Amino acid sequence: MPVYVNCRLEYSELHLGQNIREHRRSRGWTLQELASRLSISPANLSAIENEKAPLDVERLVAIAEAFGIRPREMFPKSGRRHFHITRHSALESVPTTPFHLLDRDTGNVTTHPNTLRPLADPFVGKHLEPFYIEVHAIPEEEIQFISHHREEFLFVIRGSVECLLQTPDGPVREILVPGDCLYFQSNLPHCIRSANRDSAYVIDVVHSPFGTSDSERSEATVCFKDSAPKNFAEEIANQVAALREARGMSMSEFASALNISVRQLADIERGRKSLPIESLLAACRRFRKPLDYFLSTTILERPFYFVQRASEIGTLPIRNRRRLVDGGWSQTEFRSLAAGFGARNMFPYYVKLRHPGKHHPLSLHEHHGQEFIYVLNGEVTLVTLLDGERCSETLVAGDSCFIDSTVPHRFVGMSLSPYDEASAEIIDVYWCPLGEGYLFKENQAEIDGQDQTRDQVPAYL
Numbered sequence: 001m002p003v004y005v006n007c008r009l010e011y012s013e014l015h016l017g018q019n020i021r022e023h024r025r026s027r028g029w030t031l032q033e034l035a036s037r038l039s040i041s042p043a044n045l046s047a048i049e050n051e052k053a054p055l056d057v058e059r060l061v062a063i064a065e066a067f068g069i070r071p072r073e074m075f076p077k078s079g080r081r082h083f084h085i086t087r088h089s090a091l092e093s094v095p096t097t098p099f100h101l102l103d104r105d106t107g108n109v110t111t112h113p114n115t116l117r118p119l120a121d122p123f124v125g126k127h128l129e130p131f132y133i134e135v136h137a138i139p140e141e142e143i144q145f146i147s148h149h150r151e152e153f154l155f156v157i158r159g160s161v162e163c164l165l166q167t168p169d170g171p172v173r174e175i176l177v178p179g180d181c182l183y184f185q186s187n188l189p190h191c192i193r194s195a196n197r198d199s200a201y202v203i204d205v206v207h208s209p210f211g212t213s214d215s216e217r218s219e220a221t222v223c224f225k226d227s228a229p230k231n232f233a234e235e236i237a238n239q240v241a242a243l244r245e246a247r248g249m250s251m252s253e254f255a256s257a258l259n260i261s262v263r264q265l266a267d268i269e270r271g272r273k274s275l276p277i278e279s280l281l282a283a284c285r286r287f288r289k290p291l292d293y294f295l296s297t298t299i300l301e302r303p304f305y306f307v308q309r310a311s312e313i314g315t316l317p318i319r320n321r322r323r324l325v326d327g328g329w330s331q332t333e334f335r336s337l338a339a340g341f342g343a344r345n346m347f348p349y350y351v352k353l354r355h356p357g358k359h360h361p362l363s364l365h366e367h368h369g370q371e372f373i374y375v376l377n378g379e380v381t382l383v384t385l386l387d388g389e390r391c392s393e394t395l396v397a398g399d400s401c402f403i404d405s406t407v408p409h410r411f412v413g414m415s416l417s418p419y420d421e422a423s424a425e426i427i428d429v430y431w432c433p434l435g436e437g438y439l440f441k442e443n444q445a446e447i448d449g450q451d452q453t454r455d456q457v458p459a460y461l
Contacts, residue, residue, distance in 0.1 A: 159200025179310025
């Protein structure tokens with residue numbers, strides 16, 4: 001799951017003209033000599049080298065062939081790494097992600113008023129999608145309930161947030177203040193707005209149970225003006241409409257993929273007709289979705305949501321991590337922030353990190369899955385392997401890190417005070433295909449060391 005660090009490069013950052021000039025001069029060629037090989041004028045070549053004229057792919061390939069090199073050698077090396085760090089100081093420069101809302105009744109697409117900034121670049125294989133969200137005050141008459149095919153974890157950083165959920169048991173209203181958390185099934189119609197005139201700020205992590213987040217990153221969300229879907233046909237309508245919008249397909253293209261008429265598709269998307277089983281299976285095959293992608297929302301299991309109050313976090317039981325190979329972890333505290341939700345696919349924790357100390361070697365560890373951390377307080381150093389060598393990055397309060405946790409790594413709390421051993425606090429959200437029991441010990445027998453054999457893994461010293 002590599003993150004390509006130069007995937008957001010602009011043309012001006014490639015310095016192609018400069019690279020062409022350096023290759024030409026290293027061969028001792030004049031402008032006239034290279035221009036004659038390319039069948040262009042020296043003036044045109046000079047404009048390219050001075051980056052006053054942009055290159056197209058065909059011309060770039062011709063230049064590379066003239067130099068006897070591969071075209072990719074003209075570009076900066078495509079660096080790859082298994083983690084992505086977002087600095088709080090640079091958040092304002094992170095491009096916002098439009099949050100599209102698809103109105104099932106009208107077919108209109110609008111943009112949600114809240115401002116979303118992604119905390120991890122888009123790349124293949126990502127199962128968690130973290131955002132930094134500025135939550136705006138939305139007038140009562142402009143409330144829009146939305147739903148999407150995911151689970152969601154929300155942590156309030158600043159301000160007061162009002163969360164409105166429409167559950168099968170009736171509407172729910174929760175007010176969250178800094179440090180409060182909400183874990184919920186986000187296919188429930190919901191609205192998140194600031195409870196005051198001023199904006200609030202939250203960390204929001206979403207997980208798609210039926211595919212990686214990159215496959216649905218642009219997925220439009222069905223917008224409900226008044227209430228939740230009334231029947232199964234409307235539930236399926238939501239999935240079909242959102243899937244078509246995510247693919248950017250026209251009604252005719254999508255109808256053709258499902259082997260139905262455009263009129264029939266329009267009736268299905270608006271909940272007037274039910275989707276034929278044959279068309280449902282065609283959608284699964286065409287878009288590589290399991291049947292549960294369309295059918296899982298028809299059964300909602302309790303609890304529908306869970307709130308963890310900041311005032312209670314200090315009283316939560318401390319859980320012990322598995323698969324940690326040195327005693328320096330003994331003072332690290334892990335407290336689950338969604339223990340009351342039941343079956344879930346993300347595992348959010350409040351973690352108090354301490355430095356392992358001089359007497360414990362700093363061993364790295366790895367585990368199945370992916371991990372997102374947000375630094376609340378103190379300094380955290382990420383130590384990991386990059387190109388076979390140890391590397392480290394220091395994060396401060398407000399910084400975040402997304403990491404492929406199958407690569408050896410470790411987050412270490414760093415205290416600037418010689419008197420304070422409690423060095424850092426973080427929110428840590430895990431995704432693991434093997435479940436929470438793989439990451440955390442379940443009972444006292446394991447904590448007492450009776451399961452040590454299974455917990456042994458190599459230490460990367």
